[in-house]
Amino acid sequence: MTSSLEDSLTAAQLEAVRHREGPLLILAGPGSGKTxxxxxxxxxxxxxxxxxxxxxxxxxxxxAADEMRQRLGQLAPGQSIxxxxxxxxxxxxxxxxxxxxxxxxxxxIADVDDSRRILKAACADARVDxxxxxxxxxxxxxxxxxNNLITAELYQPRPGSAVGALAAxxxxxxxxxxxxxxxxxxxxxxxxxxxxxxxxxxxRESLDRRYRYVMVDEYQDTNLAQYAIVRSLSIDFPNLAVTxxxxxxxxxxxxxxxxxxxxxxxxxxxxxxxxxxxxYRSTRRILRVADELISHNVRRKHKELFTENPEGQPxxxxxxxxxxxxxxxxASRIQADLRAGRRRARDFAVFYxxxxxxxxxxxxxxxxxxxxxxxxxxxFYQRKExxxxxxxxxxxNNPANDAALLRVINTPTRGIGATTVERIQAFASAHxxxxxxxxxxxxxxxxxxxxxxxxxxxxxxxxxxxRELATEPVARILERLLDETGYRKTLEGSDAPEDMDRxxxxxxxxxxxxxxxxxxxxxTPLEPFLEQTALVNDTDDLEGASDRVTLMTLHAxxxxxxxxVFIVGVEQGLIPHxxxxxxDAQLEEERxxxxxxxxxxEAELTLSYCQYRVTHGMNRAVVPSxxxxxxxxxxxxxxxxxxLTPQYGRDKARGGAEWGEDWLPTTQLRDDARELPMSHGPSxxxxxxxxxxxxxxxxxxxxxxxxPTRRPxxxxxxxxxxKPRREATMAPASGTASGNPLAALxxxxxxxxxxxxxxxxxxxxxxxxxxxxVFAHGMRVQHPEYGVGQIVHLVxxxxxxxxxxxxxxxxxxxxxxxxxxxxxxx
DNA sequence: TGTGAGTTGATTTTT
DNA sequence: TCAACTCACA
Numbered sequence: 135m136t137s138s139l140e141d142s143l144t145a146a147q148l149e150a151v152r153h154r155e156g157p158l159l160i161l162a163g164p165g166s167g168k169t170x171x172x173x174x175x176x177x178x179x180x181x182x183x184x185x186x187x188x189x190x191x192x193x194x195x196x197x198a199a200d201e202m203r204q205r206l207g208q209l210a211p212g213q214s215i216x217x218x219x220x221x222x223x224x225x226x227x228x229x230x231x232x233x234x235x236x237x238x239x240x241x242x243i244a245d246v247d248d249s250r251r252i253l254k255a256a257c258a259d260a261r262v263d264x265x266x267x268x269x270x271x272x273x274x275x276x277x278x279x280x281n282n283l284i285t286a287e288l289y290q291p292r293p294g295s296a297v298g299a300l301a302a303x304x305x306x307x308x309x310x311x312x313x314x315x316x317x318x319x320x321x322x323x324x325x326x327x328x329x330x331x332x333x334x335x336x337x338r339e340s341l342d343r344r345y346r347y348v349m350v351d352e353y354q355d356t357n358l359a360q361y362a363i364v365r366s367l368s369i370d371f372p373n374l375a376v377t378x379x380x381x382x383x384x385x386x387x388x389x390x391x392x393x394x395x396x397x398x399x400x401x402x403x404x405x406x407x408x409x410x411x412x413x414y415r416s417t418r419r420i421l422r423v424a425d426e427l428i429s430h431n432v433r434r435k436h437k438e439l440f441t442e443n444p445e446g447q448p449x450x451x452x453x454x455x456x457x458x459x460x461x462x463x464x465a466s467r468i469q470a471d472l473r474a475g476r477r478r479a480r481d482f483a484v485f486y487x488x489x490x491x492x493x494x495x496x497x498x499x500x501x502x503x504x505x506x507x508x509x510x511x512x513x514f515y516q517r518k519e520x521x522x523x524x525x526x527x528x529x530x531n532n533p534a535n536d537a538a539l540l541r542v543i544n545t546p547t548r549g550i551g552a553t554t555v556e557r558i559q560a561f562a563s564a565h566x567x568x569x570x571x572x573x574x575x576x577x578x579x580x581x582x583x584x585x586x587x588x589x590x591x592x593x594x595x596x597x598x599x600x601r602e603l604a605t606e607p608v609a610r611i612l613e614r615l616l617d618e619t620g621y622r623k624t625l626e627g628s629d630a631p632e633d634m635d636r637x638x639x640x641x642x643x644x645x646x647x648x649x650x651x652x653x654x655x656x657x658t659p660l661e662p663f664l665e666q667t668a669l670v671n672d673t674d675d676l677e678g679a680s681d682r683v684t685l686m687t688l689h690a691x692x693x694x695x696x697x698x699v700f701i702v703g704v705e706q707g708l709i710p711h712x713x714x715x716x717x718d719a720q721l722e723e724e725r726x727x728x729x730x731x732x733x734x735x736e737a738e739l740t741l742s743y744c745q746y747r748v749t750h751g752m753n754r755a756v757v758p759s760x761x762x763x764x765x766x767x768x769x770x771x772x773x774x775x776x777x778l779t780p781q782y783g784r785d786k787a788r789g790g791a792e793w794g795e796d797w798l799p800t801t802q803l804r805d806d807a808r809e810l811p812m813s814h815g816p817s818x819x820x821x822x823x824x825x826x827x828x829x830x831x832x833x834x835x836x837x838x839x840x841x842p843t844r845r846p847x848x849x850x851x852x853x854x855x856x857k858p859r860r861e862a863t864m865a866p867a868s869g870t871a872s873g874n875p876l877a878a879l880x881x882x883x884x885x886x887x888x889x890x891x892x893x894x895x896x897x898x899x900x901x902x903x904x905x906x907x908v909f910a911h912g913m914r915v916q917h918p919e920y921g922v923g924q925i926v927h928l929v930x931x932x933x934x935x936x937x938x939x940x941x942x943x944x945x946x947x948x949x950x951x952x953x954x955x956x957x958x959x960x
Numbered sequence: 961t962g963t964g965a966g967t968t969g970a971t972t973t974t975t
Numbered sequence: 976t977c978a979a980c981t982c983a984c985a
Contacts, residue, residue: 194975221975246974268970320975387973488972544961551961669975689973711972727973750971751976 143174150408151175154182157368157402158375159353159395163439164424164733165415165695168377172349173202175375177209179347189215190345192223192364194352194385196670198693202351216345220360222669224323227330227341234334235326240532240661241316243668247521248537249273249312249319255536256308257300259563267297275301276308280321281357281389283328285309314568315536324359331366338366346371352692353378353398357389365401372402380434382730384689386723392433411438413733415695417446419769420739424732426766431722448771449732450740451762457491457703457747461498464700464740468683469502471698479505482683483696485731487708492685495702499683509686515667519625519636520643524667526615527608530600531660534568543573546624549589557581558590570597607651608663612644688731699735704728705743706757728761741765914960915939922960 143151147167150160151174162168172191180186193199199218206213216223225243232239244252253276254269262272275297279289286306291298312318318326331338348367350356353376356364368374378395386392399405413421418441425439454460464484471477484495492508499506515524522545525538533539544550561579562572576582576590596618603611616622622640625633650663684696688709703709710724732739743758913925915937923939 196975219975323975384973385975388975490971547962549961553961687973708972713972748976 143171144412146408146410146412147171147174149406150410151178153375153406153408154179155373157372157398157405159398159402159405159407160375160377160410161407161435161437162377162379162410163413163437164379164382164730165413165441166410167412167414168351168410169198169202169205171410172351172375172377173205173209176206176215176349180210180213180215184347186213186215188344188346189349190223190347190367191215191217191349192220192351193217194219194355195693196222198351201693219669220356220363221320221323222665224327224363225665225669227327228318228323231330231334231337234330234337236313237318237326238316238532241318242528242532242535242538243323243665244312244317244319244537245515245668246320247516248317248541251537251540252311252315252317253304253308255540255559256304256311259311260303260307262300262304267300271297272301272304276305277319277321278389279305280319280325281359283325283358283362285325285329311536314534314566316532316534316568317537321359324357324363328359328362328366331363339370342367342370347373348375350374350376351378352382354380354383354392354395355385355388355390356394357391358394359389361391361394374402379437381428381431381437381726382692384692384723384727384730386719396433396435409437411440413439413441413443415443415736416441416733417443417737419446419449420732420735423449423739423765423769424729426769427725427732427761427764428729430764431725433719433722447738449765449769450738451704451765451770451772452740452742453758453774454742454744455746457494457744458498460702460742460744461494464495464702464742465498465502465504467740468504468698472504477698478681479683480681481697482700483691483694483698483734484683484685484700484702485688485691485734486685486702487688487711487727488703489687491703491708495685504683505681506683506685507680509684509690517636517639519621519639522621523612523615523640523643524664526600526619527611527660527664529570529597530604530611530615531664533570533597533601536562536569539569539573542619543569543590543593546620548593550586550593554582554586554590557586570594604660605658606660608647608659609644609651611660612647616640688727691734692730695734695736697736698738698740699731700740700742701728701731702742703744703747704741704759704762705747706759709759709761725761725764728759916960 147170150158150171153175160168160171162171176189176191179189191199191202193202196219203217206215206217216226218226228235228237228241229239232241250269250273253273257269257272275291279285279301286309289302289305291302312322331341345367348364350364355378364374364376376395376398380392380395383390383392383395399407416424421439421441421443428434452460452463454463468477468479468482471482472479486492486495496506496508515521522542525535525541528535528538529542540555543555557579558569558572558576560581561567561575562569565572567575572579573590573594576587576594579587582590600611600615600618603614622637625637625640647663650666651659654662688701709728710721714720714724732741741762743762744756746753747756748754911925914922915925916922922942924942925937926940
């Protein structure tokens, strides 16, 4: 009997759904109904009498797992299979077999913060000086190793890699510290489990038998550790079904190995491959733009994306003068649609490459009174007060948790300062003890003075007392510790306004805990609660419910869809990101990231970039993303937005007549903006722009000193006087007067390299600032205000080059960042 | 030991 | 720019 569930499925979808035994690879393009297929397949398996306990479904995000669970709930009510993220599954297995990898079952999961803390301590232990590398870079090296199943013992640094050499020294110490604190970091959740499965064949076999039908979502994002886990569960019963899309692999930086999916057919020779290529989400135009972009990637599996959806509107590409214009325009356009009743706020999403770009958007949305929500990776559980309290809870559950202890030993302040903590740490390292045990022996630490020792002893007693509550409901433990630690009182006694917010957050945490307690009435809820807070970020359930515009990073957008999508900051250095520049594989990943963003859009898509963007407090000329040149112009409307920011700064315009209520940006755009001609000479637009250039300098008085495309400064001030940007950015080879990158797009320039080359001309700098490199120690200089002086000290390079000048007039010394100062050599 | 001003330095993505 | 960190002082 064919289930009625399957009536509406296409042939390809049906094939995947009906597949039962043996390996299955579902190559699912964006919007191809992948989740639907997967949930139907599970329902189908269950329908055929396969016990729910034999089915395991692994996802990357909680969001994906939740959605699947919910949809499955509709198809097969009451059946519950193990479904969740890899990390959660790792934690689940590890709890049961912790002792086999040297942990105790009440281990805690260190978040990034905790793990950095431990890492820094490990660096200190290993006497690694951090001149050559940041803890961050070492952490990355270790993380990379773990994701590739390289344990501390096996780690071999790449020859010549300074960071690698340091990591080799720190890694064992770090790992030892984690074990001592009964802690695992995120990567350990996978690495330990992989090790467990490799070293315990009987355990592997029993799990393989138990999880007979394993499903993996987003397979393109698996790293080696995840691969190993999945593989070990599919040896005797190779009913492994994976879904994925190589074109949507965007987690290479986290160790994802694209080969896992590209080579799946080699790993499992008898695999059944199903391609889901029909898109049910986007208009034809959007899909063609996406397809054209991604076709520039080499490492992929070709797919024929198609859709029966309508043609749709052209994809818009807009050039703005500044990020404020960009944000204002988007906000206004959304506002116009909302007012006209054409759309609801939840229909809109704005994507950006880096979180920092949300700021301008937020400001614009607030000013225009548009409800929005930001999907932030962190938020609630990362707030100081919440983390503090969670750390106390961690200590109740696992007193050996050094990271948690370090966090709260003096929070609220109780007279245990940095020096004291250092001495306890030294004692702990020397004796191989967790910090709590060292603290317990505070009386025996000779370097501690009596007062400190007493304070520490008091703290230990406090923890011991709290620890007795370990089996109580979480909310009750929280209440008690808020009182006994004095945490609440400290905040209540404070008159700092942010402390009121903190109290509110604490209330929220209490509610959270109480709810959790209710949902877990039969167990000791503390440990699962802590696991939840470590592995779930609260934005996972941010979706849907509220009617707001959603702002998020491109990464966060994966798996989602919206009727109207804006992607801002499509610029060189952003997408592709600065750090992905030299590496082809990384460049392809950036392209996929943009592909993911584009394919989120159902009906309308707008890409935009700015001529100038403020980054790190500096206003810099922007190069549009080379990816833009890979998009098919025939599917697009390419427009330059009129400058919204008037001459005397944008604040003046607010509320002014020209910023009227009925300002409809779309109309305005259409009327005023010119479709860029294939090539054009100096024009009205240019003159207009020349004016703006001056305003920029007056406003910002910044140079573009360390813009990545710059050549080293030549040193001659005369040549560096502001020039119209048109000239500065035009392609010398093309011979047209059009420096507008968009025109270049349409004109003779063909490749990103061409564009970069064309822009590798000194950009205009602020009229007053000199190249920092022309200054030398002892040089006599002139300052418009302070007069004549002499450079007595000189440090730093580039924009950070700072001179100390002693002025003749009254012998006073002043420091200047040379790149921005009006100093001139005499 | 705790606090505030001043300085420096770093800027991606997330389980 | 802005947040984290340092250093001087109470």
